[in-house]
Amino acid sequence: MPAKKKTASAAPRKPRKAPAPKAIPTGPPDGERLARLAGEFADDKKAENIVILDVRGISMVADFLVICDGSSLPHLRAIRNEISDRLREEHQVKAYSSHGSPDSGWMLLDFGDVVIHIFHSEKRAFYALEDLWNDAPRLS
Numbered sequence: 476m477p478a479k480k481k482t483a484s485a486a487p488r489k490p491r492k493a494p495a496p497k498a499i500p501t502g503p504p505d506g507e508r509l510a511r512l513a514g515e516f517a518d519d520k521k522a523e524n525i526v527i528l529d530v531r532g533i534s535m536v537a538d539f540l541v542i543c544d545g546s547s548l549p550h551l552r553a554i555r556n557e558i559s560d561r562l563r564e565e566h567q568v569k570a571y572s573s574h575g576s577p578d579s580g581w582m583l584l585d586f587g588d589v590v591i592h593i594f595h596s597e598k599r600a601f602y603a604l605e606d607l608w609n610d611a612p613r614l615s
Contacts, residue, residue, distance in 0.1 A: 506588035510539035548577040
């Protein structure tokens with residue numbers, strides 16, 4: 476049987492569009508990303524002296540420590556709430572535990588791989604956590 480000839484009147488085929496790439500589930504941020512986000516959120520509330528320490532291989536409790544301070548009790552509360560609320564709302568990450576109150580001058584948010592310390596300026600100088608972890612590389 477002879478092959479059919481294409482006629483000139485047939486409309487040219489339009490090229491197919493490639494299918495849209497499937498969204499890759501991002502899930503919660505890893506420890507380093509979570510620590511950096513916490514530092515950014517603390518900075519958004521004008522936290523002072525923000526330090527992120529990489530304590531992997533040094534600490535068995537956490538991989539990263541975020542340390543910052545505020546100048547007043549309402550400031551400490553605002554920093555804590557900003558970090559906690561934004562990680563929960565924007566990244567679906569909730570702290571495993573939260574300790575301390577603004578009145579104590581030291582609050583802690585435990586996210587497992589990341590532990591966040593929010594100090595009143597005077598308490599931070601007294602406890603000097605950075606000196607305890609002086610072997611840890613600083614990410615910021």
